[in-house]
Amino acid sequence: MTVTVSATLAVNEALNDKRRQGVRVLPLGFGEAGLPVHPVMRDQLTAGNGANAYGPVAGSGALREAAAGYWGRRGLPTDPDTVIAGPGSKPLLYSLLLEIGGDTAIAAPSWVSYAAQSRLVGQRPVMVPTATGQGGVPQPDLLHAAVTDAREQGRTVNAVVVTVPDNPTGTVADAETVRRVAEVARELDLIIISDEIYRDLVHVDARGDDRAVVHSPAEYAPERTVISTGLSKNLALGGWRIGVLRLPDSEIGRRLRGGLLGVASEIWSSPAAPVQQAAAYAFTEPAELRDHIDRSRRLHGTVARAVADVFTRSGATVADPRAAFYLYPDFEPVRERLSALHGVTTGPELTGLLLERYGMGVLPAAEFGESSTALRMRVATSLLYGDSEERRYAALAAGDPLALPWIRAHLDRLTEVLGSLLSEAPSAVIPAPKAVAQPVH
Numbered sequence: 001m002t003v004t005v006s007a008t009l010a011v012n013e014a015l016n017d018k019r020r021q022g023v024r025v026l027p028l029g030f031g032e033a034g035l036p037v038h039p040v041m042r043d044q045l046t047a048g049n050g051a052n053a054y055g056p057v058a059g060s061g062a063l064r065e066a067a068a069g070y071w072g073r074r075g076l077p078t079d080p081d082t083v084i085a086g087p088g089s090k091p092l093l094y095s096l097l098l099e100i101g102g103d104t105a106i107a108a109p110s111w112v113s114y115a116a117q118s119r120l121v122g123q124r125p126v127m128v129p130t131a132t133g134q135g136g137v138p139q140p141d142l143l144h145a146a147v148t149d150a151r152e153q154g155r156t157v158n159a160v161v162v163t164v165p166d167n168p169t170g171t172v173a174d175a176e177t178v179r180r181v182a183e184v185a186r187e188l189d190l191i192i193i194s195d196e197i198y199r200d201l202v203h204v205d206a207r208g209d210d211r212a213v214v215h216s217p218a219e220y221a222p223e224r225t226v227i228s229t230g231l232s233k234n235l236a237l238g239g240w241r242i243g244v245l246r247l248p249d250s251e252i253g254r255r256l257r258g259g260l261l262g263v264a265s266e267i268w269s270s271p272a273a274p275v276q277q278a279a280a281y282a283f284t285e286p287a288e289l290r291d292h293i294d295r296s297r298r299l300h301g302t303v304a305r306a307v308a309d310v311f312t313r314s315g316a317t318v319a320d321p322r323a324a325f326y327l328y329p330d331f332e333p334v335r336e337r338l339s340a341l342h343g344v345t346t347g348p349e350l351t352g353l354l355l356e357r358y359g360m361g362v363l364p365a366a367e368f369g370e371s372s373t374a375l376r377m378r379v380a381t382s383l384l385y386g387d388s389e390e391r392r393y394a395a396l397a398a399g400d401p402l403a404l405p406w407i408r409a410h411l412d413r414l415t416e417v418l419g420s421l422l423s424e425a426p427s428a429v430i431p432a433p434k435a436v437a438q439p440v441h
């Protein structure tokens with residue numbers, strides 16, 4: 001089957017075109033961490049460059065042990081034999097969907113790749129809405145109803161995917177929501193796939209306290225929860241391609257392990273050996289990397305909140321971002337004004353207008369599994385840190401990143417764009433650009 005290339009990359013392409021034409025752009029589309037590689041990780045990767053053997057399919061013993069320690073420190077004691085490493089959490093998630101089979105319940109909105117992967121393996125995803133502020137976790141009652149309904153129609157639904165913390169909303173579902181979803185999953189015998197790749201990027205408040213506590217469904221339904229994570233977000237190593245799965249220490253886990261290793265052995269053989277060596281070091285969480293991640297999450301939080309404030313002042317509603325580098329403003333409160341001023345009535349029309357007229361790249365809710373009439377959009381804030389390594393380092397080191405001239409200029413421009421959007425004279429709608437092949441993050 002064909003899966004079209006996702007919209008994130010398309011927005012990036014379109015922004016690059018605009019840049020080439022000399023248009024001032026606001027890069028809020030692409031979900032990369034936007035930060036440099038820590039020097040110690042460069043050294044670790046260099047040190048591993050002589051490792052040229054394939055190695056075990058599940059990943060090296062050192063990496064699996066280090067990842068087990070990482071989870072252990074988060075209250076989830078882990079046997080290294082239940083860990084499987086792969087070339088990014090994305091292919092691991094795909095292999096899981098393939099191995100579990102049947103259809104999968106997926107949150108709406110949620111990261112674009114779950115639904116795309118589900119279709120790739122021949123499934124029909126069951127989309128279940130989330131509640132505001134509880135991003136990434138389907139509303140438990142709606143999950144129950146949707147799965148029961150699908151089963152009554154003769155469909156097989158075997159799994160549910162949750163994302164804590166969440167992309168696209170930047171929110172963190174609370175303990176009660178996660179507990180209830182785990183309860184529903186147990187009642188309906190669903191495997192829970194818990195994508196926790198943003199777990200270490202919870203924002204910090206002025207007093208230095210975390211702005212949310214992450215609860216994994218593995219706390220409530222350990223026998224059926226598979227956790228995925230990686231280093232693409234906390235250490236900004238997306239291009240290194242490394243991810244890990246924690247399988248449940250149960251009958252379900254053992255069954256999945258055999259199947260997953262079969263898929264892995266036929267597709268990627270083993271993760272890249274030098275990267276595994278570096279990743280094993282990272283998962284031991286030495287002080288210098290913990291410090292780096294602490295600075296990153298402070299920066300993510302400060303900038304995400306400042307951007308959220310600009311949207312709120314413009315008349316949109318925004319759930320308070322508490323982790324990662326995203327927010328998900330909703331222009332529903334100004335729907336009539338958008339329609340009267342611009343003839344805009346759908347999310348893709350709104351994001352198309354923002355791109356064409358103002359060089360502002362964001363993604364409409366429709367890309368994340370929601371209706372195209374929703375006037376919500378995902379805003380990724382991490383590309384505001386700067387377009388050179390020097391600026392990104394400066395952003396990480398800054399006591400007040402909002403005072404850095406390039407970040408300030410982006411925020412001022414955003415204020416100007418949203419002000420102009422909602423106060424301009426009526427004008428024709430400019431259609432959204434044609435999708436160019438791109439991955440969405």
Ligand SMILES: Cc1ncc(COP(=O)(O)O)c(C=O)c1O
Pocket residue numbers: 031087088089090091111163167195197229230231232238241242243440441
């Ligand atoms: C929710 C979520 N899961 C997984 C990934 C991909 O991670 P990896 O680089 O480990 O494949 C992303 C990247 O955008 C993501 O946002």
